[in-house]
Amino acid sequence: MYQCCGLATTGLLGYARLKENVTNGKGDNHEGLDFYKPVDNPDKTRPVWGENQWPTVPGFREKYEQWVERMKALGLILMEA
Numbered sequence: 255m256y257q258c259c260g261l262a263t264t265g266l267l268g269y270a271r272l273k274e275n276v277t278n279g280k281g282d283n284h285e286g287l288d289f290y291k292p293v294d295n296p297d298k299t300r301p302v303w304g305e306n307q308w309p310t311v312p313g314f315r316e317k318y319e320q321w322v323e324r325m326k327a328l329g330l331i332l333m334e335a
Contacts, residue, residue, distance in 0.1 A: 268307025289318065 267288055273281030289306045298304040308315045 267302060267304050269309040 267290060270286040270288070272283060272285055275282040275284065275286055287309075288302075290302055292305065293303055296303065296305045
């Protein structure tokens with residue numbers, strides 16, 4: 255069974271603290287970040303169709319979104335090479 259940050263409330267998206275990801279009935283000893291492109295009509299009952307759950311680190315979301323934009327631009331440069 256896969257559980258991250260409460261399957262029913264997050265749709266498996268966002269930041270998972272230590273022991274929140276469960277494998278074989280035991281909390282894993284790792285953190286995880288599962289962020290996806292936002293969807294037009296979030297539905298938390300569908301896996302990976304909800305809203306991203308961001309960690310409570312000041313400025314994290316903004317820095318992460320800047321990084322994503324830079325990686326997209328780099329990807330376009332590499333594809334043109």
